[in-house]
Amino acid sequence: MKFSGKNVLVTGSSRGIGAEIARTLAEYGLKVWISYRSGADEADKLHNELQERGLQSAVIGFDVSNEDEFIGAIKTIIDADGELSYLVNNAGITNDKLAIRMKGEDFDSVIRANLNSTFYGCREALKAMNKKRFGAVVNISSIVGETGNAGQTNYSASKGAVISMTKSFALEGSARGIRFNAITPGFIETDMTATLKDEIKDSYISNIPLKRFGSGREVAEATAFLLSDGAGYITGETLKVNGGLSM
Numbered sequence: 689m690k691f692s693g694k695n696v697l698v699t700g701s702s703r704g705i706g707a708e709i710a711r712t713l714a715e716y717g718l719k720v721w722i723s724y725r726s727g728a729d730e731a732d733k734l735h736n737e738l739q740e741r742g743l744q745s746a747v748i749g750f751d752v753s754n755e756d757e758f759i760g761a762i763k764t765i766i767d768a769d770g771e772l773s774y775l776v777n778n779a780g781i782t783n784d785k786l787a788i789r790m791k792g793e794d795f796d797s798v799i800r801a802n803l804n805s806t807f808y809g810c811r812e813a814l815k816a817m818n819k820k821r822f823g824a825v826v827n828i829s830s831i832v833g834e835t836g837n838a839g840q841t842n843y844s845a846s847k848g849a850v851i852s853m854t855k856s857f858a859l860e861g862s863a864r865g866i867r868f869n870a871i872t873p874g875f876i877e878t879d880m881t882a883t884l885k886d887e888i889k890d891s892y893i894s895n896i897p898l899k900r901f902g903s904g905r906e907v908a909e910a911t912a913f914l915l916s917d918g919a920g921y922i923t924g925e926t927l928k929v930n931g932g933l934s935m
C-alpha cells in the first residue's frame with residue numbers, strides 16, 4: 689500500500705484493535721504516535737517492539753474525552769513532526785446495561801469517550817490538514833452503530849453518531865481533498881469481547897457467516913487501505929469488517 693503522508697496518530701493504541709492498527713501502519717512505513725490513557729506500560733512495550741524492528745513510533749498519553757488534552761496532543765505532534773498526515777479515532781469504551789437500569793452518567797460517559805472524542809480529533813485534524821491540503825481520517829465505529837443492540841443504548845448511540853458525523857466531516861474536508869471514512873467492526877477478539885461468556889460467544893459465532901470472530905489485524909488492514917493513496921476517491925464511506933454478519 690502506498691502512503692503519501694508520513695505520520696499518524698492512532699488513539700487508544702496501547703492494546704486491542706488500536707495496537708494492531710499502530711503496528712500495521714508502522715509496517716507500511718508511517719511514523720506512528722501510539723496513544724494511551726492508563727496503559728503507559730503497554731504503550732511503551734509496543735513502542736519498544738517497533739523500535740527494535742527499525743520502525744518509527746512515539747508515545748503520547750492523553751484522555752481523548754478531554755477537549756483540551758486532545759487539542760494539546762495534536763499540537764505536540766505537529767510541533768514534533770511539522771504536520772499530522774493521518775488520524776485514526778479508535779479509542780472507545782463500553783458500559784453495558786439494559787436501558788431501564790442505565791443512569792444518565794452511564795450514558796453520558798460513553799458518549800463523551802466515543803463520540804465527543806471523535807469530534808475533537810476530527811476537528812483538530814481537519815484544521816491541521818486544511819493547512820497542508822492533505823490528510824485522511826478513519827473513525828472506528830461499530831456494527832451496533834448500524835443495528836442497535838440490547839444493553840448498549842449508550843454505546844450504539846455513540847457509534848451510530850460517529851457514522852453520520854464522519855459523513856459531515858467528509859463533506860467539510862472534501863474541498864481540500866481531506867478524506868474521512870468510518871469502519872464498523874463486528875465481533876473482534878480483544879479485551880472488549882473477552883468478557884463475553886462462552887455460550888453467548890458461541891451463539892454470536894453461529895450467526896456470523898465466516899463462523900469466527902475477527903482479528904485486530906483484519907480491522908487494521910482495512911484501516912490502512914482507507915488511509916492509503918489507493919483509497920483516494922473514497923470519502924464519507926462506512927466499511928463493514930464483520931465476517932458477513934450484516935448481510
Ligand code: NAP
Nearest residue numbers: 700702704705724725726727751752779780830876878880
Ligand atoms: P479495548 O481492547 O478495550 O482497548 C481500548 C483502547 O482505548 C485502549 O487502548 C484504551 O487505553 C483506549 N481508551 C479508552 N478510553 C480512552 C480515553 N478516554 N482516552 C484515551 N484512550 C482511551 O478496545 P478494542 O476492542 O480494541 O476496541 C477499539 C475500538 O473498536 C473501540 O472504539 C471499540 O468501540 C471498537 N469496536 C470494537 C469491537 C470489538 O469487538 N472489540 C467491535 C466493534 C467496534 P488505555 O488502556 O490506555 O486506557
